[in-house]
Amino acid sequence: MEKLIITAALTGAEVTREDNPNLPVTPAEIADAAYDCYRAGASIVHLHVRNEDGSPTQSAELYRETMDLIRGRCNLIIQTSTGGAVGMSPEERLQPVYLKPEMATLSTGSVNFGDDVFMNPPAYLEKFARVMQEQGVKPEIEAFDVGMINNALRLVKKGLLSEPLHFDFVMGVPGGIPGTVKNLLHMAESIPPGSSWTVAGMGRTELPLGTAAIITGGHVRVGFEDNIYYTRGVLAESNALLVERIARVAEIHSRPVASPDEARALLGLAGGKF
Ligand code: KMH
Ligand code: ZN
16 A cells, blocks of 8 residues: 555634634644644645634635745645635635645535535536646545535546546535445545545544545545544644544554655655745
8 A cells, every 4th residue: 555645634714712722723823733743744734724813714825924834844745725614705715726835625516514505516616626727736626425526527527637636535524425434435436546535534533534544545634624632522632643643543554654755756746846
């Protein structure tokens, strides 16, 4: 099996300091958390940024500041969010892609998201994929359910995505595919041969789905965006502890962890853009 790529999803758009007081919010806090995750074994950082009051934003200025701070300290692959928060316009969501990060997320379908709807109609998908193609940014396809894999394949047919594809199975969102191992295997069997995949299990599904990915050849995303607990009822003290734990699970299963440059090679990224 190839080396394991660990993605750290540090902040997200929905979790608050009230939920977990250890949530990184400012560019400096996010950069510190990213560096700690790099030291613990992460090779990709999935980035969201926040305003001073903690509310979610897709401000290019805040992304630029955060990315510069991270790049000053380590060679993590930076993957900016284009999901932002529910209710944001496509233009708002796309702002960080123009900074030419190495990767950005591309959600390939709409999904109920708790009491809200995360809107991704076909016109958004085409626009987002086109802008990423123009800017030379590799998309990570966020599939919240199995049908979203087919939506990505439609983009391939239209020439807006090129293979090999890289998927993130986002599982356990209320409204999306439930986070079971059976569903994970179904997702993994549903992508085109030659694609790579990672899994982001929400809440208590993070560790079991991550473990299943490690033993079946996938990759893993962990962090406060998806899960704020270390064990049942005990808040995680840092994102890095979640990274360190999944790296330990990988070691137990004889699956070495990829460095950022090894992850670049696995994902076909040009490299050197940091
Ligand atoms: N905050 C969610 C509505 C992404 O980063 O691309 C969307 C999200 C996905 O977080
Ligand atoms: Zn995100």
